[in-house]
Amino acid sequence: MLSFFARHKSKMPTPDDALPGRREAIKPPSKHAVLGTPLDGPWSGAHELAMFGLGCFWGAERVFWEARGVISSAVGYAAGFTENPTYQEVCSGRTGHNEVVRVVYDPSVTSFEELTRLFFESHDPTQGMRQGNDVGTQYRSGIYVYSESQEKVSQAAKKTYGERLAEAGYGEITTEVLDAPTFFFAEEYHQQYLAKNPGGYCGLGGTGVSCPSGVGLDA
Numbered sequence: 001m002l003s004f005f006a007r008h009k010s011k012m013p014t015p016d017d018a019l020p021g022r023r024e025a026i027k028p029p030s031k032h033a034v035l036g037t038p039l040d041g042p043w044s045g046a047h048e049l050a051m052f053g054l055g056c057f058w059g060a061e062r063v064f065w066e067a068r069g070v071i072s073s074a075v076g077y078a079a080g081f082t083e084n085p086t087y088q089e090v091c092s093g094r095t096g097h098n099e100v101v102r103v104v105y106d107p108s109v110t111s112f113e114e115l116t117r118l119f120f121e122s123h124d125p126t127q128g129m130r131q132g133n134d135v136g137t138q139y140r141s142g143i144y145v146y147s148e149s150q151e152k153v154s155q156a157a158k159k160t161y162g163e164r165l166a167e168a169g170y171g172e173i174t175t176e177v178l179d180a181p182t183f184f185f186a187e188e189y190h191q192q193y194l195a196k197n198p199g200g201y202c203g204l205g206g207t208g209v210s211c212p213s214g215v216g217l218d219a
Helices: 004-009 057-065 087-091 112-121 148-167
Strands: 048-054 070-078 098-105 141-145 176-179
Touching: 048 057, 048 112, 057 070, 057 098, 057 112, 098 112, 098 141, 112 148, 141 148, 148 176
Parallel strands: 141 176
Antiparallel strands: 048 098, 048 141, 070 098
16 A cells, blocks of 8 residues: 555646756766767757656666667656756656656667557556556656657557557556657766666566557557
8 A cells, every 4th residue: 555655746746836946957978878879969860759758767768778779868857847857856746757768769770669669568557657666756657759650659559558458457558648848857877877787776567468560550
């Protein structure tokens, strides 16, 4: 049973209740610790962005930087109300932000469909404001889209995975699909955390339910 504090952290604040934040943005390191590419650009005009929230962003980022066709990745905060939040503020449950991974990928090598498949198969998208033992609004399942085509893929995948998860005995899928909000970089020590701390906490656990490449576009 969730404690009072955990229940409080699992409820989204209103804009009026959210912490105000600050004008100064957190500065990311210049290079990805694993891939050696820029964390904040510039990137080739042929590269595209994707953004996902799937629990603790330490393990979530590794899922994507290891994927074929990914040029760069960074962790941060998005889909809340507080400007330029800190990790401590996000963990308080009073910002509304999710822990997210922003992915830069080469669409000639991989696809948004493939990244979305990795997203759904790397966590349990039926848990609401939590992921495993991690409880709070910052651990919710979310896809934050940069285009109409990403929106279409995300909604189709959500429908297909929702049906397969229901067949496997899971509850209703809770993934939010929203237009990509402002991405606020997390502190430097969070970036590529599991590469710097190989024995560090991951927190991700998939459902074991998979779909073929194409993630339900024909469903």
